[in-house]
Each structure stands twice: as C-alpha cells, then as structure tokens.
Amino acid sequence: MNRNRRLITSALLATPFAGLALDLNKAWAQGAAKKYRFGFSQVTTLEPWRVQFNKDMKAEAAKHPNVDLVIADGGDRTDKQNADMENFITQKMDAIFISPKESAGLTGVTEKAFKAGIPVFVLDRPVNGDAYTQFIGGDNVVIGREAGKFIVKELGGTGNAKGNFVEVWGGFGTQASHDRHDGAFESIGKEPGIKVLGQRVDCDWKQDKAYDYMKTVLRVNPQIDFVFAHNDPMAYGSYLAAKDAGLEKKIKFVGADGLPNEGAVWVQQGALTATFVYPTPGAEGIRQALKLLGGEKIEKKILLPTQGIFASNAKQFVAS
Incomplete structure (x- = not known):
C-alpha cells in the first residue's frame, strides 16, 4: 500500500514538470520556426557593384531558412524607390532595407517606415536626418582619402607633387560622391x-557617361597625368576614351569599388593603376537585422573597411 502511494505521489509530482518541459519544447520550436519577411529597395540592379551587392545579400539570407528576402528594383528612379518603400510599409515587413538613389528624395519615406515601427536599415548611401534604425556602408571619405594620398605619392610626394589631374564625379545627388571628393582633396x-582640369560633370556612376566626359576633356587638355573616378566603371570608361585618343599609356587611372570581376581585373590588366575596395553592405545588414529582432542591441552606424588594389596584389582580389 505504501509502495503504491509513493508511486502515485511521484507521478503527481512529475506531471507538472513534464508539462513544463513540453511547453518549453513547444515554445522553442515556435521560436525556431519564427519567420521574418525582409524587404529591400535597391536603387538599380544594372550596375556591377549592385549585382554583387544583391548576390552577397541573397547568400547571407539563404543561410537563414526563416528569412524571406524580397528585393525590389528601383530602376535607378527615386519615384520607383518611394513606391517600393510604401509597398513594404503596407505589407508590414519585419525589417526594411534601402540603398537610396539620392539622400533627400528618399528621406521622407524612410522616416515614415521608421515611425511606423518597422526597423529600417539604410545601406551604402545615407538619407538625411537620423530617422532610421542603422546605417551600414563603406567609409567614402576614407576611400577618397586613400586615393588622394596614392595620387599625390605617384605625382612626386607631399610638397613636391606635380601634374595635370581630372576628377570624374559619380552623382551630385549622392553623398558618396561628395565624400570621395572631399577625402581625395584632403x-x-x-x-x-x-x-x-575639366569641369564638374555629373556622370551618374555610368561608364558611358564617363567616356563621353573624358573624350571632351581630352580634346581641350590632351596633357593629363592622373584621373580619379568615383567608381571603377567610370575609371574604365575614362581609360577607354584615352585609349581611343591614343593617350592611355600617358595617363594613370584610379577608381573605387574593387569588384573581383571588374576593378580588380582592370588593375591586373593594367587599364587602371589602382582601385580601392568598397565593400557591399547587404550581408551585414541581414546579420544586424536578425540580431535586432533577436533582442540584441545594435549600433546606429557601421562603417566597413577598405583595401587598396594595385598591380602588386590584384591577383588575390580577382575572382577565380
């Protein structure tokens, strides 16, 4: 009789713990199965750096089965990006990412999403103000600074540098272009x-526009020593214009981005003298969003480091 009583008592005592264990397992399973929908407004999918950007972001999202990443192509238009952002707000995405075509034109809708309680991650190019969750991007001032120091060194060094110089601007409406200029001119x-030499012309980050601009500059000023373009496609477009004029061997070209299938290759081939890596921020954006949604605190701003690519080390940056 005592033995049976002990068995019954043990069973009664064990039951709550067994139920608790089942509840914990159920809660864990539900947490592990929590699905997140992320919306990303990408300014364009045509530029090679943007293609790599999307590729890196998709690869990181694929590591997390609970993440559904939706990428909207802005078609290089501010109005389209505004519409895409409005759509993401309406869908109540768990997090929104935006890489804006221009800062001012996309500040309002970014602020609207943020005030709606949606975490907003601004990637690559900033918006105005601080109504967003986090900014992630390369430090464009540092990239310009490194390019400027390299150019001065190549032209004779601090205090002795001499030569004719042309700058090829990306976009007047993007902070990245102004930052790269400011850094270089330090x-x-x-x-x-x-x-x-030359005038400030908005080449919109495009190779063909840089080609046309450099072709015009070379007609008036054929004696050019160095060209700094705000990205590699424009540096390469400038090189092609010089090549068509038979002047490519007399001019050195420096760009920025350093993609393995683009800038790094052009340096290895000798078309560009140097480029500076502008890392894509998409993968880090995914990681930061998951941290935030998991309850962790995140920084307001993350700046990604750069590296110089020259003839001496280009091979290690070229895609295999």
Whole structure:
C-alpha cells in the first residue's frame, strides 16, 4: 500500500514538470520556426557593384531558412524607390532595407517606415536626418582619402607633387560622391603643383557617361597625368576614351569599388593603376537585422573597411 502511494505521489509530482518541459519544447520550436519577411529597395540592379551587392545579400539570407528576402528594383528612379518603400510599409515587413538613389528624395519615406515601427536599415548611401534604425556602408571619405594620398605619392610626394589631374564625379545627388571628393582633396588640394582640369560633370556612376566626359576633356587638355573616378566603371570608361585618343599609356587611372570581376581585373590588366575596395553592405545588414529582432542591441552606424588594389596584389582580389 505504501509502495503504491509513493508511486502515485511521484507521478503527481512529475506531471507538472513534464508539462513544463513540453511547453518549453513547444515554445522553442515556435521560436525556431519564427519567420521574418525582409524587404529591400535597391536603387538599380544594372550596375556591377549592385549585382554583387544583391548576390552577397541573397547568400547571407539563404543561410537563414526563416528569412524571406524580397528585393525590389528601383530602376535607378527615386519615384520607383518611394513606391517600393510604401509597398513594404503596407505589407508590414519585419525589417526594411534601402540603398537610396539620392539622400533627400528618399528621406521622407524612410522616416515614415521608421515611425511606423518597422526597423529600417539604410545601406551604402545615407538619407538625411537620423530617422532610421542603422546605417551600414563603406567609409567614402576614407576611400577618397586613400586615393588622394596614392595620387599625390605617384605625382612626386607631399610638397613636391606635380601634374595635370581630372576628377570624374559619380552623382551630385549622392553623398558618396561628395565624400570621395572631399577625402581625395584632403591631400590633392594641398598640392599647388597639381593642376585640376575639366569641369564638374555629373556622370551618374555610368561608364558611358564617363567616356563621353573624358573624350571632351581630352580634346581641350590632351596633357593629363592622373584621373580619379568615383567608381571603377567610370575609371574604365575614362581609360577607354584615352585609349581611343591614343593617350592611355600617358595617363594613370584610379577608381573605387574593387569588384573581383571588374576593378580588380582592370588593375591586373593594367587599364587602371589602382582601385580601392568598397565593400557591399547587404550581408551585414541581414546579420544586424536578425540580431535586432533577436533582442540584441545594435549600433546606429557601421562603417566597413577598405583595401587598396594595385598591380602588386590584384591577383588575390580577382575572382577565380
């Protein structure tokens, strides 16, 4: 009789713990199965750097089965990006990512999403103000600074640099272009022996527009020593214009981005003298969003480092 009582008592005592264990297992399973929908407004899918950007972001999302990533192509239009962002807000995405064509034109809708309680991650190019969750991107001032120091060194060094210089601008409406200019001129602007030729023309980050611009500049100023373009496609477009004029061997070209199938290859081939890596921020964006949704605190701003690519090390950056 005592033995039976002990068995019954043990069973009664065990029952709550067994139920608790079942509840914990159920809660864990539900947490593990939590699905997140992420919306990404990408300015364009045509530029090679943007293609790599999307590729890296998709690869990171694929590592997380609970993440459904939706990428909207802005078609290089601010109005289309605004519409895509409005759509993501309506769908109540768990997180929204945006890489804006221009800062001012996409500040309003970014703020709207943020105030709606949706985590908003601004990638690559900033918006105005601070109504967003986090900014992730390369440090464009640092990239420009490194390019400027390299150019001054190649033209004779600090205090002795001499030569004719042309800058090829990306986009006047994007902060990245202004930052790369400012960084470069921290060094170049201090050298009275460096003569800046040409006018400021918005080449919109495009190879063909840079080609046309450089072709015009070379007609008036065939004696050019160095060209700094705000990205590699424009640097390569400038090189092609010089090549068509038979002047490519007299000019050195520096760009930025350093993609393994693009800038790194052009340096290895000798078309560009150097480029500086502008890392894509999409993969880090996915990781940061998951941290936030998992209850972790995240920083307001993450700046990704750069590296210089030159003839001496280009091979290690070229895609195999």
